[in-house]
Amino acid sequence: MVSHSLSSKQYGVTLLVLFFLGIVFLSVFVSDINLLSSVPRITGFSVTALTFSAGPIGFVVSLTFLVMLTWKIVPSRAEWVKKMIHLGLILVVGFLCKTGFKQMTQSPRPYTEILAQNLLIPQPSHFYNLSALQKQQVIDEMEGMVSRWRRDQWQGERDYSFPSGHTIFAAICLAFFGNIFLQNRRYLLTLALSTWAIGVAYSRLWLGMHRPIDLLGSVVFVLLVYFVSVKLEKLSNKILARCLKAKVA
Template sequence: MFAYIIMKISNSVEIFMLHQLIKNKLPGILCLLALTACTVLASALVFPAQLSDSVTNEFGYVMQIVTYSAGSEGFLFTLFVLCLGVTWTLKGDSDIIEKGAQLTVQLFFLLVLSFAGKSLLKDITQSPRPYTELLAEYQVIKSPQYFYQLDQPLKDAAIDDVESLVSSWRTMHWHGEKDYSFPSGHTIFVAICVTFFGGLMVKSKQYFACITLVTWATSVAVSRLWLGMHRPVDLYGSMTFALMLYCIVPSHLVWLDSLIKKLPPPLR
């Protein structure tokens, strides 16, 4: 009887905790679902991309800026802009220090785990990038898998061999990213941004900002397909991985509250 009561209490606590988790993170999850739906529709229009097609400088430049905004070239600037928007939203809040600290730690863990997980998954799956299929089609390499057996200079040489057939707006990115395809690091980043920042935007009723965020994230995903860097499955896998991290990483840490309370009044 006693064990039965304990089990019932335990189940009730688990249901309550699950309910609180869903309630707290549902806005971010819905934003990610919106991104997924937009990406599915866009992928049907863009993929497979004709990588040997000519590209205007204007369109190539736009694709470059979009993909850079979520890559090593510009993700810090993107984060700065998004964090600035969150700071503005919290402005005037009585417990801005506590909320800001919790959000900062949550975002930190999401980004660190996503970057580490991306690298691990690439090594495990070893999926060739789509542009290696083009290299094999033009008989520059034996097969897409063979590309990854080459050293860096030979990889660059293989890409150089199709420079006359493929726009430099694409090949310049191929030279910069010669690792494996699955999952897409750019898409993981935008998916994290959509769940984390998009969820906050929905909670503060900044719907236009949220729509803008989802639109930007979709354009990044599309740019990865257009460049020949990824397949749709890479994008969907990235979003699934980001969703798992978002659900696992806690949005509130009790120990952090205790730490903040120990700070001198001027700092809190």
């Protein structure tokens, strides 16, 4: 039973491994990003849109769109409900652990190094000793030196760096929905989903929000969750069974 559940997720595991390798490629060949460079409007808008799509608000839109796609693809309504409950459990586990990891590692975001280099703070870790107002004022001091696309993101996310919540969400979507797409031979959808995921990862590097290790660690974490999600799947089946039982009663 367990081996069957794992084999049914082989496409998701493969996509996560390819996602990991894609981030390694970005780290080696596209990592030389100058956070102080001028930014064309179209570039700033595109990268911001990518990062928004996996952010605190935009992820709802992305998730809703993907869920609606699977509604049309998965033939059995009962099977679709099982999968959505399973997805919900994975997302809850993923984001709860992300919050805990950030507090455990307390890794400063890359942009705090820019603040330190410009003598606005003594060292990157000092940024997290400031009050919310002080953090805002320090980042505002970079006006004229950093594009507003990056500066706005810095103002919006002043917590720790490791792991990347955006990448965790993108990796979960890639593994879960990509697995469904490939099982149903929706190759173009899989390609589009993979391109979006790698775009989200790149946007986090480009904006100065994360280092490659943050992204790679996030993918490894999702891979581990995906492996143990067999137990989560059993739990989701129990939840569905109880709901159906209560409905009949």
